[in-house]
Amino acid sequence: MPIDDTAYAYAVGRIRALEARLLDQNRFDRMIDASSAEEVLKMLTESEYASSFGELSNIHDFETILSSELRHIFDLLETITPWPELIAIMALRYDVHNLKVLFKARYLDIKSNLLIPVGTCPTGKMVQAVAEDDFRDLPDRLRIAAEKVNEDFLVNHDPQVIDLILDQALFEELISRAEKANVPFLKGLFIRQIDLINLKTLVRVKNMGFGREFFKKAFLPNGNLSFDQLGGSIDEPLESLIVQLGMTEYATLVDEGIRDWLDRGTASRFEKLADDYITAYLKKGKWMPFGPEPLIGYLWAKEVELKNIRLILVGKINKLPAEAIRERIRDAYI
Amino acid sequence: MEIRVNPTRMELNRLKKRLKMAERGHKLLKDKRDELIRQFLILVRKNKELREDIEEELSGAFAKFLLARAVMSQDNLEEALMYPTRKLTLDIDKQNIMSVNAPKFSWHEDSDQDEGNSIYPYGFAETSAELDASIETLSGVLSRLMELAEVEKAVQLLSGEIEKTRRRVNALEYVLIPKLTETIKYIAMKLEENERGALVRLMKIKDVVRAKM
Amino acid sequence: MTGLEIALLGAALAVGLAGIGSAIGVGIVGQSAAGLVTEDPDKFGQTLLLQALPGTQGIYGLLTGFIIMQRVGIIGETLLELTVPEGYAFLMAAIPIALVGLLSAIYQGRVSASAVGLIAKRPEELGKGIVYAVMVETYAVLALLASIMLLFGIPV
Numbered sequence: 220m221p222i223d224d225t226a227y228a229y230a231v232g233r234i235r236a237l238e239a240r241l242l243d244q245n246r247f248d249r250m251i252d253a254s255s256a257e258e259v260l261k262m263l264t265e266s267e268y269a270s271s272f273g274e275l276s277n278i279h280d281f282e283t284i285l286s287s288e289l290r291h292i293f294d295l296l297e298t299i300t301p302w303p304e305l306i307a308i309m310a311l312r313y314d315v316h317n318l319k320v321l322f323k324a325r326y327l328d329i330k331s332n333l334l335i336p337v338g339t340c341p342t343g344k345m346v347q348a349v350a351e352d353d354f355r356d357l358p359d360r361l362r363i364a365a366e367k368v369n370e371d372f373l374v375n376h377d378p379q380v381i382d383l384i385l386d387q388a389l390f391e392e393l394i395s396r397a398e399k400a401n402v403p404f405l406k407g408l409f410i411r412q413i414d415l416i417n418l419k420t421l422v423r424v425k426n427m428g429f430g431r432e433f434f435k436k437a438f439l440p441n442g443n444l445s446f447d448q449l450g451g452s453i454d455e456p457l458e459s460l461i462v463q464l465g466m467t468e469y470a471t472l473v474d475e476g477i478r479d480w481l482d483r484g485t486a487s488r489f490e491k492l493a494d495d496y497i498t499a500y501l502k503k504g505k506w507m508p509f510g511p512e513p514l515i516g517y518l519w520a521k522e523v524e525l526k527n528i529r530l531i532l533v534g535k536i537n538k539l540p541a542e543a544i545r546e547r548i549r550d551a552y553i
Numbered sequence: 554m555e556i557r558v559n560p561t562r563m564e565l566n567r568l569k570k571r572l573k574m575a576e577r578g579h580k581l582l583k584d585k586r587d588e589l590i591r592q593f594l595i596l597v598r599k600n601k602e603l604r605e606d607i608e609e610e611l612s613g614a615f616a617k618f619l620l621a622r623a624v625m626s627q628d629n630l631e632e633a634l635m636y637p638t639r640k641l642t643l644d645i646d647k648q649n650i651m652s653v654n655a656p657k658f659s660w661h662e663d664s665d666q667d668e669g670n671s672i673y674p675y676g677f678a679e680t681s682a683e684l685d686a687s688i689e690t691l692s693g694v695l696s697r698l699m700e701l702a703e704v705e706k707a708v709q710l711l712s713g714e715i716e717k718t719r720r721r722v723n724a725l726e727y728v729l730i731p732k733l734t735e736t737i738k739y740i741a742m743k744l745e746e747n748e749r750g751a752l753v754r755l756m757k758i759k760d761v762v763r764a765k766m
Numbered sequence: 767m768t769g770l771e772i773a774l775l776g777a778a779l780a781v782g783l784a785g786i787g788s789a790i791g792v793g794i795v796g797q798s799a800a801g802l803v804t805e806d807p808d809k810f811g812q813t814l815l816l817q818a819l820p821g822t823q824g825i826y827g828l829l830t831g832f833i834i835m836q837r838v839g840i841i842g843e844t845l846l847e848l849t850v851p852e853g854y855a856f857l858m859a860a861i862p863i864a865l866v867g868l869l870s871a872i873y874q875g876r877v878s879a880s881a882v883g884l885i886a887k888r889p890e891e892l893g894k895g896i897v898y899a900v901m902v903e904t905y906a907v908l909a910l911l912a913s914i915m916l917l918f919g920i921p922v
Contacts, residue, residue, distance in 0.1 A: 225794045225797070225875075225879075228794045228879050229798065229800055230801060231798060231879075231883060232797065232798035232799060232800065232801025232879070232882050232883065233801030233802060233804055233805055234801070235801070235886030236802045236804070236805030236809075236886045237805055238887065239886055239887045282626070282627040285626070286627075299801065312679075316629065316632060319632055320632050320635065323635045326636065327635070331635070333628050333631050333632050334628075377638070377671075378635075378637075378674040378675070379638070379671055379674055381636075382633075382676025382678075382679075383676045386676045386677070386679070389678070416677060419677065420677040420678075423682050423685055424677075427673065427685065427689075429671065433671075437676070437677050439678065480682075484686070485686070486683055487620065487624075487683060490624065490681060490682065490683070506883070508798075508876055508877075508880035508883060509876065509879070525626075526624065529623065529624075530623045530624060533619065533623035534623055537619055539620075547623070547624060
């Protein structure tokens with residue numbers, strides 16, 4: 220991180236203007252109440268997304284717009300950030316996505332068009348790296364993970380393990396990069412993401428009927444909640460987990476989200492609350508006049524916004540009831 | 554009905570034999586038809602049950618899948634499901650239902666998948682938990698889906714066979730048998746007439762002979 | 767060093783440090799404003815107002831410098847022959863505005879830059895943003911006051 224936080228003055232000034240154009244809860248509510256997908260589309264063309272959604276000829280192609288919007292946000296942040304490493308860190312997720320896609324495509328012997336052109340490593344280079352088993356250009360942890368994937372798949376042929384290994388490597392890399400950059404806010408974000416993913420994984424693994432050993436394979440280290448803390452709950456009713464986490468910062472989230480999951484058998488509430496939890500955390504850094512916090516927050520805000528738009532469009536195209544959409548809509552950042 | 558036969562006793566016997574055969578065939582075909590229909594009804598009932606079951610489960614799974622789709626980006630979702638955890642090999646055999654060759658499916662999972670692997674082909678960090686439930690349902694429904702396909706094909710083939718048999722029964726009952734009966738009647742009449750003619754002729758001859766004496 | 771030289775060092779510090787502070791402050795607000803105006807060119811006028819705020823410390827420093835120059839006779843006909851303690855007195859008198867000017871201008875710049883963020887969302891609240899920035903100004907004014915009083919109190 221640059222020593223002088225005022226280096227962010229320009230970036231933050233620009234983010235302030237962009238933040239003001241994020242879609243708010245009100246607008247999402249109106250879109251949910253729209254009678255058809257076309258009406259939602261019309262509302263979008265009256266918003267910040269006018270130019271991109273205005274060109275959409277077939278409503279079913281909305282995904283291409285969402286991914287080009289994502290690409291656009293990364294481009295923008297890359298040009299305004301005084302600290303390029305920040306964007307590189309935030310883009311690592313997409314590198315890992317691309318790695319997963321390429322590995323699976325290779326084992327299936329197919330070509331895939333699922334690459335997301337946002338990662339730090341250009342997709343062309345990534346394709347070559349996987350094709351030639353040459354991961355020198357990747358960060359160390361990812362390189363080691365990629366080699367491990369290769370070894371494991373030849374023996375076990377389990378596609379799930381590809382994801383598990385790479386996810387673990389990703390979050391370890393994220394934590395270590397945030398530490399190296401000495402940005403506690405960023406590290407705090409990743410720690411919370413890790414904890415929330417681990418909590419979710421715990422319940423999922425339990426529902427799938429797997430035990431502690433499997434959970435260990437899927438567990439992401441470096442969170443505030445350790446494996447010892449969570450692993451024990453796998454053989455016990457989730458009620459005890461809710462009690463056990465009652466003293467942590469996730470108390471309300473777990474109490475509401477996991478209880479709802481147990482009652483209704485769907486993780487929708489939990490997942491929404493988990494995303495909202497991250498949003499609330501990032502909001503704390505929103506008004507930092509200088510520093511990377513508003514940039515991180517804006518990126519997340521945009522990702523959540525795209526998620527909400529996708530949810531509404533998919534919901535409207537498939538005529539889901541408004542309630543099903545509303546209960547899943549993530550809180551807006553503004 | 555135009556009947557062009559030689560009204561001879563030999564012909565009559567031949568026709569009578571044919572009629573008997575036709576009647577026996579008719580009875581057999583009718584029995585076959587009834588049995589086919591019975592089998593058909595059993596299969597249809599099974600088909601209906603299976604179908605309703607599966608449709609309910611599938612529509613549930615699709616609804617869940619849709620929701621998972623709604624909260625995950627397309628790229629993430631497709632990446633998650635890109636590599637199938639299960640590979641099936643399907644063998645098709647014949648099975649004989651009332652001499653109808655219906656397919657018989659048998660399937661087994663390919664062995665390059667290890668036993669311990671889960672049915673979920675994706676990791677947890679980037680996927681929605683709502684996906685799990687739909688994958689689980691879909692995975693459980695697979696074998697019954699095959700069964701349904703098998704039953705449905707059998708039902709289809711049976712209904713074709715029933716149709717064919719019914720046409721044959723009808724042809725025998727309404728065309729061949731009445732025609733044969735009529736022809737037999739005609740020949741019998743003709744023969745009787747000939748007989749009467751011969752009798753009259755004999756009587757006449759008798760009269761002439763008696764007058765001359 | 768002669769007394770005069772020490773007094774002039776005071777003037778230089780007053781003008782220089784306060785000026786540096788203002789330059790940094792105005793620079794920060796300028797960057798922030800440029801970011802905002804990139805997305806929203808209509809906000810130019812408002813942001814300019816905010817940018818000007820941290821500039822005052824530089825002016826206060828200059829004013830103090832002028833007073834010293836005038837008191838020691840650089841501006842005027844006769845150059846005073848100052849003793850070393852007298853020179854130090856002028857240097858001391860310059861320190862409040864030099865230090866407070868430097869720091870308050872930087873902090874005022876930061877507040878103003880935040881106010882740029884504020885008007886990005888709520889342009890109608892420009893006044894409040896200015897009030898926040900002006901609160902920092904208070905201390906620069908107090909320092910200026912102290913420096914001037916000290917300068918006029920030096921018996922030469």
